Amino acid sequence: MRILIMGGTRFIGVYLTKILVERGHEVVLFNRGNNPAPVAGVKQIQGDRTDAAQLTEKFASESFDAIFDNNGRELSDTQPLAEIFKDKIKHFVYVSSAGVYLKSDQMPHLEGDLVDPKSRHKGKFQTEEYLAQAGLPWTSIRPTYIYGPQNYNDLEAWFFDRIVRDRPIPIPGNGLHITQFGHVKDLASAMAAVLGNERAIGEIYNISGDRYVTFDGLARTCAAAAGKSPDDLKLVHYDPKKFDFGKRKGFPVRVQHFFADIHKAMEHLNWKPEYDLLSGLKDSFQNDYLASGRHQAEIDFSIDEEILAAV
Numbered sequence: 001m002r003i004l005i006m007g008g009t010r011f012i013g014v015y016l017t018k019i020l021v022e023r024g025h026e027v028v029l030f031n032r033g034n035n036p037a038p039v040a041g042v043k044q045i046q047g048d049r050t051d052a053a054q055l056t057e058k059f060a061s062e063s064f065d066a067i068f069d070n071n072g073r074e075l076s077d078t079q080p081l082a083e084i085f086k087d088k089i090k091h092f093v094y095v096s097s098a099g100v101y102l103k104s105d106q107m108p109h110l111e112g113d114l115v116d117p118k119s120r121h122k123g124k125f126q127t128e129e130y131l132a133q134a135g136l137p138w139t140s141i142r143p144t145y146i147y148g149p150q151n152y153n154d155l156e157a158w159f160f161d162r163i164v165r166d167r168p169i170p171i172p173g174n175g176l177h178i179t180q181f182g183h184v185k186d187l188a189s190a191m192a193a194v195l196g197n198e199r200a201i202g203e204i205y206n207i208s209g210d211r212y213v214t215f216d217g218l219a220r221t222c223a224a225a226a227g228k229s230p231d232d233l234k235l236v237h238y239d240p241k242k243f244d245f246g247k248r249k250g251f252p253v254r255v256q257h258f259f260a261d262i263h264k265a266m267e268h269l270n271w272k273p274e275y276d277l278l279s280g281l282k283d284s285f286q287n288d289y290l291a292s293g294r295h296q297a298e299i300d301f302s303i304d305e306e307i308l309a310a311v
Helices: 012-022 052-058 075-085 122-133 156-163 184-194 215-225 263-269 277-290 302-310
Strands: 002-006 026-031 043-046 066-069 091-095 138-143 145-147 169-172 181-183 203-207 235-238
Touching: 002 012, 012 026, 012 184, 052 075, 066 075, 075 091, 075 122, 091 122, 091 184, 122 138, 138 184, 145 184, 145 277, 156 169, 156 215, 156 277, 169 215, 169 302, 181 184, 181 277, 184 203, 184 263, 203 263, 215 277, 235 302
Parallel strands: 002 026, 002 066, 026 043, 066 091, 091 138, 138 203, 145 181, 169 235
Antiparallel strands: none
């Protein structure tokens, strides 16, 4: 297949590009050109996806069998692209987010659960609704928290920063909130498994790891991944309602239960995660955190100090 990836040079796109090229597909990337292609010889088209006229011009002589839209956040990001290629592609794969789900008393989240109209990810759900009505052969992917080498969000690195420096780890609540991490390579593998799968047309899939973990358990697993004894960690629990950090983040994940069932994807896509949480965190620690030298970098722990001084 000839496949277009919107983005392709950061995190998810890097892993997806490598997998697709390894499987013999011709991959073309569309991005601003700020980073090199992750695989030598892969064509890059440079441009601004928010400029609909530019998209039309850039793709005037291009044809693709499938499109992966990895970085569309709002409907206005994706609709022009979908309109250009309507009736011209076999598959349009959209990366949404499990963050669209409304808080629920019943967990884990299933693909048919209600969505939160006030979510900061509401543009993702609006895009899913549009694709469902636009007549495109579409599939949507809803990841939970994505981690792994080249992660540009401070998730696992937030814990590693404190663990390698033998600092206390401030954890909101009682440490028993349950969350879910999925390795980026497993996400990319699931996305690739959608291609050519007629059963996936018109479907939404939760994608993540196959186990859930408490906040305390996540900290302990990060410690084990970093070669430290989980028993030596100092976990400091605090009431987040007693602090106002403004736009600063005191903790890297939302303070609520947040996890999703992935069995639909496992069945439909003949896919399963390669990484358990510990092996995935070890991969991230060795091949990204240490490799990038972040363990020697200067880190701002001012929020931690505010918390520790008050508890």
